[in-house]
Amino acid sequence: MSAGRAVLTAHVASFSYDGATPLLRDIRLALGEGSLTAILGASGSGTSTLAKILAGWAVAPGRGRFEGHLGLGPEAPGARLTFRGRPDDPRLSLGAWGQHVAYVPQRAADLLTGAAVSVGEELAFALEQRAVPRGPMRERVREAACAVGLGDHLERDPSRLSGGEQRRLALACAIVGRPSVLVLDDPSASLDGSGRMALGSLIDGLRAEGVAVVVAGACADRLARSADEAILLDGGTAAAEGTPEAVFATEAFARSGVLPTDPADEDGVPLATAAVGHARGTITLARLERVSFSYPGSASRVLDGADLEVRAGEVLALTGPNGAGKSTALRHLAGLARAAGGRVLVAGADIAGMPAGRVAAAVGTLFQEPRDQLFERTAAREVAFGLRLRVPGSIRLGRTAARTRAGEALEAVGLAGSAGTHPYDLSASGQRLLALATVLARAPRVLLLDEPTVGLDRHGLARLEAVVAAAAEGGAAVVLSTHALGWARLHAHRVLSLKEGRFAPA
Numbered sequence: 001m002s003a004g005r006a007v008l009t010a011h012v013a014s015f016s017y018d019g020a021t022p023l024l025r026d027i028r029l030a031l032g033e034g035s036l037t038a039i040l041g042a043s044g045s046g047t048s049t050l051a052k053i054l055a056g057w058a059v060a061p062g063r064g065r066f067e068g069h070l071g072l073g074p075e076a077p078g079a080r081l082t083f084r085g086r087p088d089d090p091r092l093s094l095g096a097w098g099q100h101v102a103y104v105p106q107r108a109a110d111l112l113t114g115a116a117v118s119v120g121e122e123l124a125f126a127l128e129q130r131a132v133p134r135g136p137m138r139e140r141v142r143e144a145a146c147a148v149g150l151g152d153h154l155e156r157d158p159s160r161l162s163g164g165e166q167r168r169l170a171l172a173c174a175i176v177g178r179p180s181v182l183v184l185d186d187p188s189a190s191l192d193g194s195g196r197m198a199l200g201s202l203i204d205g206l207r208a209e210g211v212a213v214v215v216a217g218a219c220a221d222r223l224a225r226s227a228d229e230a231i232l233l234d235g236g237t238a239a240a241e242g243t244p245e246a247v248f249a250t251e252a253f254a255r256s257g258v259l260p261t262d263p264a265d266e267d268g269v270p271l272a273t274a275a276v277g278h279a280r281g282t283i284t285l286a287r288l289e290r291v292s293f294s295y296p297g298s299a300s301r302v303l304d305g306a307d308l309e310v311r312a313g314e315v316l317a318l319t320g321p322n323g324a325g326k327s328t329a330l331r332h333l334a335g336l337a338r339a340a341g342g343r344v345l346v347a348g349a350d351i352a353g354m355p356a357g358r359v360a361a362a363v364g365t366l367f368q369e370p371r372d373q374l375f376e377r378t379a380a381r382e383v384a385f386g387l388r389l390r391v392p393g394s395i396r397l398g399r400t401a402a403r404t405r406a407g408e409a410l411e412a413v414g415l416a417g418s419a420g421t422h423p424y425d426l427s428a429s430g431q432r433l434l435a436l437a438t439v440l441a442r443a444p445r446v447l448l449l450d451e452p453t454v455g456l457d458r459h460g461l462a463r464l465e466a467v468v469a470a471a472a473e474g475g476a477a478v479v480l481s482t483h484a485l486g487w488a489r490l491h492a493h494r495v496l497s498l499k500e501g502r503f504a505p506a
């Protein structure tokens, strides 16, 4: 695709996960030095799979059947690997490939070792494998951390970072090894405004040094718009290719379900929240009253006298920088974190000392990482599970009623056709919608949604908007945390920003 000297070439003649139904067919890429390529496609179109193939993660026995070529550097015999989906295919050494091609998956935490006790150690890991001497290693670790805004967090425990901070760390891990190709799946997900700006500058800097960058996703955001080349995946193949402008102008793009604008963009969105009208309810369903909280072992207060109130029928959006404490505030409302000072009230009751299981009778939570809340064999069973539980204060449904309700909830989020699918076989956005269905099915009075828009395409976002509006119409209180500020201004009654432990109108 790119006219510059190719640093990576790929021909995906065919790729399937199950060895039978091809997900991708006849896709060719040639990534030029210093180029930016956008791989766009709606949920399930294969953008993440193509990113994984380029990164070498999907090219291994047991990971799927790949037929085609992968080549590093100018095409030459030996630099090109040919795959026929057979046992005698070349073994792609992820270690060797990874020295040239770095990758940040959609679920950024998957890139982290899980063994490092500090951000600095996590970053040093890849360099230790390459025997980089201590002095330069320290310098490169600091440089990579600073590039993503984690320069002051080198001593922090990676497992205790917020979602956005973890994405920043994964990005730093990818660049610390100085790759010649960087593949980023949904790179802006969970990043605040400054994180997005830093990502843009980082990519510009890497391209100036000759690194070929690939961004994959379901949104024609600023990064995709600034690409040299875009490729639109639809129906398993490249439905359009060319400059972003040319691709965005095609009928295939209009049909595809790719978001034509970024939900984070505030351009043209009025400051006062608009489309949803006024919340009608007067009953307060959830409240934080002067809540203070610090995580164990940390001197700083994440919440510091935070006040928040949400009424029946209201959609309240929480925004604020990465690490500000939005998820922490939601955890308090779900009874999963306990205030050190102040009170948390849900449906009129002070929940101090109330077991989280009991709070769950009134509250449903969509977590920031939805895969963490999925554990069943099929999507239908996943949704039915919570309906069959004995939760004090809520009604346990019989098997048939639970199945019917689960079907309705799957239908509402657009997953009726995936009822029999294993939750882990759904795309990341499919998993988010499934987790949302598990919450909706129980019809809780308070809905807590942690970054519900992340990774959703146009169809997914429309479903989310519909179910949030319907829940509020039905009298539920909805509290969602988001960096999609433009979207929040359109779909929430109020938007609050969390800074220094307190909420204020955004």
Ligand SMILES: Nc1ncnc2c1ncn2[C@@H]1O[C@H](COP(=O)(O)OP(=O)(O)OP(=O)(O)O)[C@@H](O)[C@H]1O
Residues within 6 Å of the ligand: 159, 160, 161, 162, 163, 164, 165, 190, 295, 296, 298, 302, 320, 321, 322, 323, 324, 325, 326, 327, 328, 329, 368, 481
């Ligand atoms: N289990 C934990 N132990 C210690 N610190 C934590 C833990 N979980 C989160 N933190 C820290 O608390 C702060 C608030 O985190 P939280 O996840 O609530 O932020 P957030 O506003 O939701 O961020 P993001 O926008 O990145 O998702 C961050 O500094 C985070 O690193």
